[in-house]
Amino acid sequence: MALSTGTRALLSEALSWTAAAAMIAVVAAHYTEIRDFALQTLSSSQNNVTQITDARSVPGSSPYGYVELRADTQGHYNSDIEINGRTVHAMVDTGATMVAMSYEDAEHAGIFLSPSNFTHRVNTANGVARVAPVTLDRVRLGSIEVRDVRAAVAERGRLNGTLLGMSFLGRISRLEMRDGVLVLQD
Structure with a gap:
């Protein structure tokens, strides 16, 4: 039995949001670990950013x-990373279907949402949460820039930080991990 174009599009959208819900559920289930991790690694992440900047500044x-x-x-x-030209701290997450932003990071990046924008419900370990689907004009990590990146913004206080997921990572040509180094190439 052949499915109509509309039915296929609906199923595709449902699958995308189910994947986003699963990602948010994992984040919610590990909220305490992620929060502790963020506090412990803030200073080391500053060093990583400096290394990227230094490497690009030397011709x-x-x-x-x-x-x-x-x-x-x-x-x-x-x-x-830069989202729409504004700096936001992110954890690279190859297991995340898309870029997932906290409400606070979205506001910092110039994305202002109203309660009516949170149209999708997702099940998390902490209960049902609502997310707002958005398209980010521009996401930049170091010298790699991707335009029109699908993302989801969690309601205020439901996600602590931003995850750089596969809606960004899947659009670059090379992603390789070896010996504690993640290599990304446009």
């Missing part, structure tokens, strides 16, 4: 569209 030291991030002591990759 010829790093090709355009190439970024290396070092893992922190727990094996996570953190960096400041």
Whole structure:
């Protein structure tokens, strides 16, 4: 039995939001660990950002569209990124379907939402949460920039920080982890 175009589009959208719900559920289930991790690694992530900036500021030291991030002591990759030209701290998460932003980070990036924008409900370990689907004009990590990136913004206080997920990572040509270094190339 063939499905109509509308039915296929609806199923595709439902699958996308189910994946987003699963991602938010995992984050909610590990909220305390993520919060503690963020507090412990804030200073080490500042060092990672400095390394990226230093590598790009020396002509010829790093090709355009190439970024290396070092893992922190727990094996996570953190960096400041730019969303719509505004700096936001993020954890790189290859297990996240899309970029997931906290309400507070979204506001900092110039994305202002009203309660009516939170149109999708997701089940998390902490109960039902609502998210607002958005498209980010521009996301930049070091010298890598991706435009028109799908993302979800969690309601105020429901997500602590931003996850740089596959809606960004899946659009670059190279993503490789080796010896505690994450290599990304445009």
